[in-house]
Amino acid sequence: MKNIFLILFILITSFGYTQECNSVLSGEISDFHDNTALENASIKLIGTNKITISDKQGKFRFKDLCDKTYQIEVSHIACETKIITVKVQGDTHNVIKLEHHLEELDEVNVTGKERKETKTAQETLIKSDILEQYSSLSLGDALREVPGVSSINTGNTIVKPMINGLHSSRILIMNNGVRLQDQEWGIEHAPNVDINSASQISVIKGSGALAYGGDAIGGVVVINPSRIIRKDTLYGRTIIGGQTNGRGYNFTSSLNKNYESGWFAKVQGSYKRNGDFKAPDYNLTNTGLESTGLSARFGKKTFESGFEVYYSYLDNEIGILRSAHIGNIGNLAASINAPVPIFINDFSYDINEPKQEVTHHLFKASYYKRFKNFGKVDIQYDYQNNHRFEFDVRRGGRSGKAAIDLELETHTILANVKIDNNLERKYNFGLLARYQNNFANPDTGVRRLIPDYDKYDFGIYANTEWAINDNLIADAGLRYDFSRVDALKFYRLSRWEERGYDEDFRDIIIGSVVAGEVVDGIDANASQYLTNPIFDFHNISAAVGVKYEFNANHWMTLGYNLASRAPNPSELFSDGVHHSAARYEIGDLRIESEQSHRISTTYGYITSKLNVQVDAYYNHINSFIYLVPTEVGILPTIRGPFPEWEYVQTQTNATLFGVDVSANYQVGPRWNINHKSSFIKGYDVKADIPLIDIPPFATLNGITYTNTDWYNFNASLQSEWVFEQNEFPDEFNYSVPIADEDDIVVDLGPPPAYHLMHFQSEITLPVFKQSSLDIRLSVDNIFNTNYRNYLNRLRFFADEMGRNIRLQIQLNY
Numbered sequence: 001m002k003n004i005f006l007i008l009f010i011l012i013t014s015f016g017y018t019q020e021c022n023s024v025l026s027g028e029i030s031d032f033h034d035n036t037a038l039e040n041a042s043i044k045l046i047g048t049n050k051i052t053i054s055d056k057q058g059k060f061r062f063k064d065l066c067d068k069t070y071q072i073e074v075s076h077i078a079c080e081t082k083i084i085t086v087k088v089q090g091d092t093h094n095v096i097k098l099e100h101h102l103e104e105l106d107e108v109n110v111t112g113k114e115r116k117e118t119k120t121a122q123e124t125l126i127k128s129d130i131l132e133q134y135s136s137l138s139l140g141d142a143l144r145e146v147p148g149v150s151s152i153n154t155g156n157t158i159v160k161p162m163i164n165g166l167h168s169s170r171i172l173i174m175n176n177g178v179r180l181q182d183q184e185w186g187i188e189h190a191p192n193v194d195i196n197s198a199s200q201i202s203v204i205k206g207s208g209a210l211a212y213g214g215d216a217i218g219g220v221v222v223i224n225p226s227r228i229i230r231k232d233t234l235y236g237r238t239i240i241g242g243q244t245n246g247r248g249y250n251f252t253s254s255l256n257k258n259y260e261s262g263w264f265a266k267v268q269g270s271y272k273r274n275g276d277f278k279a280p281d282y283n284l285t286n287t288g289l290e291s292t293g294l295s296a297r298f299g300k301k302t303f304e305s306g307f308e309v310y311y312s313y314l315d316n317e318i319g320i321l322r323s324a325h326i327g328n329i330g331n332l333a334a335s336i337n338a339p340v341p342i343f344i345n346d347f348s349y350d351i352n353e354p355k356q357e358v359t360h361h362l363f364k365a366s367y368y369k370r371f372k373n374f375g376k377v378d379i380q381y382d383y384q385n386n387h388r389f390e391f392d393v394r395r396g397g398r399s400g401k402a403a404i405d406l407e408l409e410t411h412t413i414l415a416n417v418k419i420d421n422n423l424e425r426k427y428n429f430g431l432l433a434r435y436q437n438n439f440a441n442p443d444t445g446v447r448r449l450i451p452d453y454d455k456y457d458f459g460i461y462a463n464t465e466w467a468i469n470d471n472l473i474a475d476a477g478l479r480y481d482f483s484r485v486d487a488l489k490f491y492r493l494s495r496w497e498e499r500g501y502d503e504d505f506r507d508i509i510i511g512s513v514v515a516g517e518v519v520d521g522i523d524a525n526a527s528q529y530l531t532n533p534i535f536d537f538h539n540i541s542a543a544v545g546v547k548y549e550f551n552a553n554h555w556m557t558l559g560y561n562l563a564s565r566a567p568n569p570s571e572l573f574s575d576g577v578h579h580s581a582a583r584y585e586i587g588d589l590r591i592e593s594e595q596s597h598r599i600s601t602t603y604g605y606i607t608s609k610l611n612v613q614v615d616a617y618y619n620h621i622n623s624f625i626y627l628v629p630t631e632v633g634i635l636p637t638i639r640g641p642f643p644e645w646e647y648v649q650t651q652t653n654a655t656l657f658g659v660d661v662s663a664n665y666q667v668g669p670r671w672n673i674n675h676k677s678s679f680i681k682g683y684d685v686k687a688d689i690p691l692i693d694i695p696p697f698a699t700l701n702g703i704t705y706t707n708t709d710w711y712n713f714n715a716s717l718q719s720e721w722v723f724e725q726n727e728f729p730d731e732f733n734y735s736v737p738i739a740d741e742d743d744i745v746v747d748l749g750p751p752p753a754y755h756l757m758h759f760q761s762e763i764t765l766p767v768f769k770q771s772s773l774d775i776r777l778s779v780d781n782i783f784n785t786n787y788r789n790y791l792n793r794l795r796f797f798a799d800e801m802g803r804n805i806r807l808q809i810q811l812n813y
Contacts, residue, residue, distance in 0.1 A: 022064055023066065023067055025065055025070070025093075025094070026059065027060055027061075027095060028058045028059050028095050030058050030097060031098065032099040032304070032372055032373075033370070033373065034421045034423070035372070037056070037058030038098060041054040041060075041074060043073070046072065047070075047071070069087045070088060071083060071085055071086075072086055079099060080303065097372060115200070117202045117220075117222050118204055118209055119547060120559055121559060122206060122557070122559070122615045123203065124147075124202070124203045126142060126143070127200055128198075128199045128226075130142070131200075132239065132774075133776060133808070135196055135808060136272055136806060136808070137195070138159045138195060139173075139193045139195050139223075140161045142201070143221065147660035147677065148205060148615060148658070149203055150791060151791065152791045153791060154187070154793045155319075156246075156277050157274070157318050158188050158189075159190055160187060160188070160189070160190055161191070163219035163221075164218060164656060164680060165656050165680050165694050166656070168184055168187060169184055170215070170217040171184075171216065171218045171221060172212050173193065174212055174220065175193055175223045175362065176223065176225050176310055176312075177366065179412070181386065181408060181410040182384070182388075183406060183408055186578070188356075188578075192360035193314070196293065197293065197312060198223045198224065199225050199226035199227070201224070203219065204220040205219045205600065206219055210543055211463070215481070215564065215565035215566065217563045217565055217594070217619075225266070228258060228262075229258045230259075230261075230301070230302075231258055233256075233257075234257050235812075236253065237254055237811065237812050238253040238813075239251070239810045240809050240810075241806060243274075243804055243807075244806075246276065246278070246801075246804075247274070247349075249273060252293075253270075254269075264297075265297070265298040266295075267296045268294070268295045268296070269293065269295075272291050273290045275288045276288055278347075285322045285344055286320065286321060286343075286350075286351065286354070287320075288319045289316070289319065290316070290351065291315070293314045293315075295311065295312040295313070303370065304369070307366065310365075312362045313361055313362075315360075317355065319351040319352070320355055320794075321341065321794050321798055322354070323341035323798060324354070324797050340798070353399040354391060355390075356389065356391075359387050360384070361384065361385040362384050363383045365380070373421050375417065375420045375421060378416040378418075379415050382411075383412075384409070385407070387408075388405075388406045390578075391403060398445065404444065404449055405440070405441035406438065406450070408438050410435070410436045411434065412432065414430065415431050417430065425464065428464070429461070429462045430462075431461075432458065432459040432460075434457040435457075436454070436455040437453075438454075446576070448490075448576060449578055450569050450574060452489075453485055453486060453573075455485050455569075456483070456486075457482070461479035463477030463543070464477070471550070474544075475543075475544070475545055476542075476543065476545075479540070481538075481541070482536070482538055485534070485569060485572070487531075487569070488531075488532055489533065489575075490531075491531060492527070492528050493526060493527055505531070505589055506522075510530055511530035512530065513527050513528035513529070518530055533589060537592075539566060539595075540562070540564055541561075541564050542561070542562040544559065545560070552606075554605055555603075555604045556602065559599070560597075561596070562596070562597060563596040564593055565596075567592070567625060571587050573587045574586055574587035575587065583645050584644045585645050585647070586644070588647055592623055594649070595622045596622075597622075598620075600618075602614065608666070610663070611662075612663045613661070614661050615659065619655065619657065622653045624649065624654035625648070628646065628648055629748065653685050654682065654684050655682065656681070658679050660677070663675045670705055671704070671706075672703070672705075673702065676701075677697070677699035678695065678697070679697050680694060680695055680697075690727035690728060694727070695725075695791060696724060696726075696750070696753075698720070699721045700718060701719045711763045713762070713763045714762050715759070715760070715761035717757070720758065722756075748796070751789070754787035757782040758778070758781070761776070761777050771812060771813040773812075774809070774811075775807075775808070778805070779804070781801070781802060781803045781804065
């Protein structure tokens with residue numbers, strides 16, 4: 001028996017040792033996106049000592065292999081290392097694709113290099129280190145870091161971004177690839193974005209980024225989350241802050257988990273609360289804020305394909321200055337002209353009427369796929385729900401019932417094709433379909449400011465990017481947008497006839513209100529008409545630009561943008577008190593699309609010590625739509641007296657032009673001086689008067705000390721000069737008739753110029769091996785200066801906020 005086993009053992013081992021291992025594995029290494037051969041790629045058979053290098057044709061060859069399964073590691077300079085499994089059976093050939101142009105395709109983040117959204121547009125980046133300083137503030141506050149970007153405010157907490165004198169519906173805000181839909185037409189409707197969810201913000205002046213929309217007459221704000229790192233890592237940050245003015249406090253925390261396989265997840269939350277703010281000499285009663293934000297994202301990202309699911313939630317309760325809502329005409333006029341607010345109470349965290357309550361939900365699901373020797377295809381669906389309540393001081397104990405109750409739901413589908421197999425000439429094609437429903441709750445007991453409506457949008461665009469040579473790059477794009485608004489609106493007979501609609505829009509009447517009941521058609525005894533206005537808008541937008549680099553230090557861009565914007569529902573249909581704006585607003589059914597022709601140029605100069613950028617622009621807008629005070633002045637309503645404003649459209653055009661300058665100079669190894677200034681003019685050409693709400697000339701100058709050897713310490717002192725707006729349409733001042741008294745002249749003109757000083761410092765302390773603690777101290781308005789901001793809607797009633805000391809502690813882990 002032993003002999004038998006011995007013979008079997010010898011036979012089996014002899015067979016194993018005599019197995020022929022003479023198979024050949026050959027292959028080719030080529031670039032994924034354009035199929036070019038990759039020379040000097042390293043190919044290694046894992047678990048063996050066999051390694052080789054690809055030749056000029058990208059070919060490689062392994063000899064004397066056994067027939068079995070191998071793991072191959074392929075690497076190349078500027079490529080992601082790739083591990084694949086190959087089954088060798090006889091002579092085997094394999095084609096392996098690596099991507100050699102990850103940086104050019106914007107698939108990696110190169111340290112020290114700015115990742116911009118455009119090539120030739122006037123674009124400025126705000127990076128995470130700057131955004132973290134604004135953790136307790138708003139998106140609008142942070143955007144003022146960019147020359148040419150200001151804000152139009154309603155008090156201290158409602159901050160609406162303004163780019164080169166334009167705001168609201170003329171600015172697109174993209175939040176993680178989703179266009180924000182949050183009743184942005186309201187001048188006191190702040191963007192529903194938690195700034196703590198942003199890692200980088202791009203501000204694009206003008207409509208140079210057509211993929212986002214063709215109606216960006218003012219510009220585009222692109223908010224991006226942190227980039228995905230394909231590495232097994234877990235990291236996060238927590239920020240705790242407090243401030244003296246408003247006795248505010250805030251908290252935000254985020255946690256990121258990434259895997260080398262491409263899987264990722266992130267969760268982020270924030271909370272902030274402020275009580276009544278304080279001007280230098282008095283409390284600003286009922287100006288508190290409470291805000292809660294949450295966002296989460298997960299997905300998988302590889303070079304060839306990936307997906308992402310994203311959700312964000314924001315809930316804001318915002319107080320409106322109590323003195324902005326007054327009970328009678330005389331008191332309102334007196335309140336506007338008074339040196340101090342009518343209502344001044346002790347400090348409180350309570351937020352009473354008037355106030356806003358706004359919640360915003362955003363959901364996004366996206367997927368992309370790359371195809372060899374072609375490009376990339378993206379598809380995306382997103383849903384948004386914006387619910388806005390505005391509360392007024394109402395009689396009969398009804399203040400707790402919202403005076404405005406609007407719910408806006410938006411569904412959007414996007415598809416985009418990017419052809420980049422030739423890096424010298426890229427093409428981009430895309431389309432958009434969107435459905436939107438607005439519900440204005442009639443149970444408020446107040447005439448609805450805007451009506452119920454359905455809105456349908458369709459857009460298609462194409463653009464190209466052409467690297468003409470090493471110094472010159474050009475891009476161009478074209479876009480078509482269709483919009484339909486289908487509304488149901490009640491008109492009082494007096495308003496209907498006053499606006500002349502009985503002659504121009506008789507065909508849209510579908511019912512009449514008689515004795516409180518709706519009947520079909522037109523009735524001679526009607527007190528109101530029920531109408532069904534349906535408007536279609538067809539808009540064309542285009543952009544062309546070039547960028548030329550003279551050398552490593554000098555560069556210049558030149559661009560032309562054509563942008564077309566359909567009127568928003570507020571401009572068409574408004575007819576009621578806009579409570580948080582504290583005014584009565586009237587729209588016009590005759591308003592048509594406005595069209596912008598914008599020419600811009602930028603010059604940049606960069607050395608190791610000096611960085612200068614100058615942006616110049618001229619914006620000519622046909623059929624310009626804007627909101628102005630009417631000749632009526634202050635209108636008595638059952639809600640109390642409110643200034644009456646109406647949307648008007650010039651039949652010729654408006655012009656805006658200006659220059660934005662930024663400069664930074666390294667005086668020595670530790671000292672730096674910086675400068676920012678913005679100059680803009682705007683005119684209604686037909687009426688030959690200045691446009692209202694144009695920012696005055698402003699300049700910001702600072703000096704910074706930095707000591708990287710002492711815990712990365714830095715401190716800066718800034719001087720902010722804002723000049724008086726010396727071009728204001730005096731036609732908008734008016735007198736208020738008061739019975740049995742002399743008329744009161746209401747002055748809506750610009751306030752005087754002002755000068756403020758600010759201080760900021762920061763230090764970074766090591767905590768653990770891979771953790772650090774950032775401590776920031778800021779003092780705004782150091783000298784507690786009294787001033788009023790021309791672009792604050794509540795400047796008629798109170799001074800701006802006084803000195804504010806902010807302390808922020810950030811733990812990075």
